[in-house]
Amino acid sequence: VPGSSLNDAFNAADFEALARDKLDEGAYGYFAGGAGDERTLRDNIDAYARTTLRPRVLVDVSGASAATTVLGADVSMPLLVAPVAFQRVAHPDGEPGTARAAAAAGTVMCLSTLATASAQEVAEAARGGPRWFQLYCFSDRGVTEALVDQAVDGGYQAIVLTVDAPLLGRRERDLRTGFAIPADLEVPSFSRAIGGRREATLQDMFKLLDQSLTWRDVEMLAEISDLPVVVKGVITSEDARLAVDHGAGAVVVSNHGGRQLDGVPATLDALPEVVDAVDGRVEVYVDGGVRRGTDVATAVALGARAALIGRPVIWALAAGGEEGVARLLGLLRDEVELALALLGCPSPDALGPEHVAAPNRHR
Ligand SMILES: Cc1cc2nc3c(=O)[nH]c(=O)nc-3n(C[C@H](O)[C@H](O)[C@H](O)COP(=O)(O)O)c2cc1C
Numbered sequence: 001v002p003g004s005s006l007n008d009a010f011n012a013a014d015f016e017a018l019a020r021d022k023l024d025e026g027a028y029g030y031f032a033g034g035a036g037d038e039r040t041l042r043d044n045i046d047a048y049a050r051t052t053l054r055p056r057v058l059v060d061v062s063g064a065s066a067a068t069t070v071l072g073a074d075v076s077m078p079l080l081v082a083p084v085a086f087q088r089v090a091h092p093d094g095e096p097g098t099a100r101a102a103a104a105a106g107t108v109m110c111l112s113t114l115a116t117a118s119a120q121e122v123a124e125a126a127r128g129g130p131r132w133f134q135l136y137c138f139s140d141r142g143v144t145e146a147l148v149d150q151a152v153d154g155g156y157q158a159i160v161l162t163v164d165a166p167l168l169g170r171r172e173r174d175l176r177t178g179f180a181i182p183a184d185l186e187v188p189s190f191s192r193a194i195g196g197r198r199e200a201t202l203q204d205m206f207k208l209l210d211q212s213l214t215w216r217d218v219e220m221l222a223e224i225s226d227l228p229v230v231v232k233g234v235i236t237s238e239d240a241r242l243a244v245d246h247g248a249g250a251v252v253v254s255n256h257g258g259r260q261l262d263g264v265p266a267t268l269d270a271l272p273e274v275v276d277a278v279d280g281r282v283e284v285y286v287d288g289g290v291r292r293g294t295d296v297a298t299a300v301a302l303g304a305r306a307a308l309i310g311r312p313v314i315w316a317l318a319a320g321g322e323e324g325v326a327r328l329l330g331l332l333r334d335e336v337e338l339a340l341a342l343l344g345c346p347s348p349d350a351l352g353p354e355h356v357a358a359p360n361r362h363r
Contacts, residue, residue, distance in 0.1 A: 002291045004080065005018060005319070005320075006294065006319060006323065009319065009327065009331075011292070012309075012315065012328065012332075014309075015080040015315035015316045015319050015324065016101050016238075016315040018319035019314070019315035022319065023182075026179040028176075029174060030086075030089070030173070030179045031084075031245055032173070032311065033173035034077055034169075034257065034259050035169035035171055035259050036170055037262055039263055040255050040258035041089070043265070044255070044257065044266045044288035044289030047267070047268035047269050048268060048290070048292075050136060051268070051357065052357045053294065053297070053298070054354060054355050054357055056345075056355075057344055059345070064347070065346070066090050066333060066345055066347070067070040068305070068347070070130075070285070070306050071158055071249065071250060071297055073130045075106060075107045075130060077105075077333045077337075078299075078300050078306035078336070079296050079308070079329075080109075080110065080308045081107065081309065082110055082308035082309055082313070083110040083232075084310050084311075084313065085112045085113075085114035085187075086181055086186055087115065087117075087159050088211065089181070091202075091317045091324075092321070093112060093137055093317065094116050095112075095116065095226040096125030096126070096322075098121055099126035100129075100322050100331060101322050102129055102131075102325070102329065103127075103129025103131075104129075108129075108130045108132055108331065109122075109129065109131050109132075110131070110134050111133050113133075113134055113136060113189050114189065114190070114202075115186055116185055116186065118150070118190070119147070119154045119156065120153070123155055123156070132156055132158040132159075132230065133148075133150075133151035133156040133159055134160040134162055134188075135147060135151075136162060136165070137213055137217065138189075138193050138209055138210060143193045146332060148225055151225075152226075152227065154176075154277050156227065157227065158230050158249065159225065160230040160232050161218065161231055162233055163231055163232065164232070164254065164257060165206070165209075165233070165255060165260055166211045167206065168206040169259050170204075170262075171251065174202065177326060178201075180199050180200060180201045181201075183197050183198050184191055187205070194245060195207045216245075216246075216249060218243070218246045220245050222247040222248075223235055227249075228249025230252060230285075232254050233244040233254050234252070235270040236274070237273045237277035238277075240278050240284075241278075242280055243278030248282060250282045250285060250290055251278065251285070252284075252287060253267050253271050253274045253287075253304070254267060254286070254288060255270075255288055255290075256288075257310050257311065258288065258290050266288065266289065267288035267289065268280070268288075268289065271302050271303060271304060272303065275362060283305040283306075284303060284304055287310060291310070293336040294338070295353070296332070296335075297336065297340060297345075297351060301353060301355040315328075316328035343355055
């Protein structure tokens with residue numbers, strides 16, 4: 001769109017600046033913030049800045065492509081859209097807009113349980129786009145099973161079980177602003193659980209979730225549908241092994257974008273131990289602090305099949321709705337392709353640990 005400020009955005013940070021101007025303080029703080037002193041939030045980003053790349057030259061990259069597969073499905077790049085709640089707080093296009101932009105970019109959108117659109121509405125918005133459904137288990141098992149059924153009916157290809165949030169992290173920005181979702185912005189899963197609509201904080205919603213989940217529930221979930229269960233929020237080798245042993249179809253190395261337990265390592269630093277523990281048995285993904293195509297290449301080099309991004313998508317959505325997300329994903333795909341070519345890698349599969357020099361890399 002000529003004259004649109006979107007055309008002035010050339011990277012994730014540019015979109016954040018645009019979004020900050022558009023969002024009120026409560027919404028901005030909710031999307032941007034982390035838990036506690038926000039040490040982990042900052043470290044997720046700093047960890048990428050601590051690594052350096054080791055390119056190889058005079059490799060034929062004339063046919064280079066960022067295309068790869070995740071859980072056997074084709075994607076245009078090893079970068080997926082992470083589940084982020086309440087997207088209509090950022091822009092009226094909300095989750096359907098994000099889903100259309102992700103489908104057009106040829107990548108996976110993972111829909112949050114706490115979305116402001118139903119799984120069906122999002123599926124209809126982005127027919128054909130690869131999509132996953134992120135699950136929070138409600139104490140009311142009927143609600144949880146209904147969510148899984150909707151994901152199956154809507155053609156979602158995986159259930160992403162988030163395991164790092166049995167309770168809500170301490171997010172002081174939200175406590176200060178009193179951030180809440182107004183009753184007129186429907187969160188369908190919450191409406192179903194309470195049998196109506198009302199204004200609610202995230203804490204109100206988390207009170208309805210099941211804090212008693214254990215590894216047995218991963219097995220149970222794997223049995224109630226044919227979809228692979230991707231366990232999101234693993235950052236230790238111990239839990240990575242347990243996830244595989246209990247039937248996980250993949251794991252996401254994630255600390256919830258620094259929003260849950262403050263003081264845990266940056267996900268990039270936790271990635272090698274998880275990759276080693278999983279030992280090729282399932283795919284490993286990573287999220288947290290990914291802002292550049294070179295970050296994606298770094299994560300893949302250290303063993304991730306793909307990376308996911310959370311906040312940048314929200315900044316782009318706030319800045320320009322579906323069109324903003326489409327522009328962001330296009331820019332990032334170009335960045336990934338360029339990074340691969342300049343590293344001397346014709347495809348993501350050509351990346352290996354030898355392409356990264358990191359201070360505390362395991363191999
Ligand atoms: C505003 C916000 C809401 C989120 N909501 C969810 C959610 O509903 N379910 C979930 O599993 N993760 C959620 N996450 C975590 C993201 O899926 C992802 O792990 C994280 O954003 C990645 O870090 P990044 O924002 O630095 O890219 C949320 C993150 C943010 C920033």
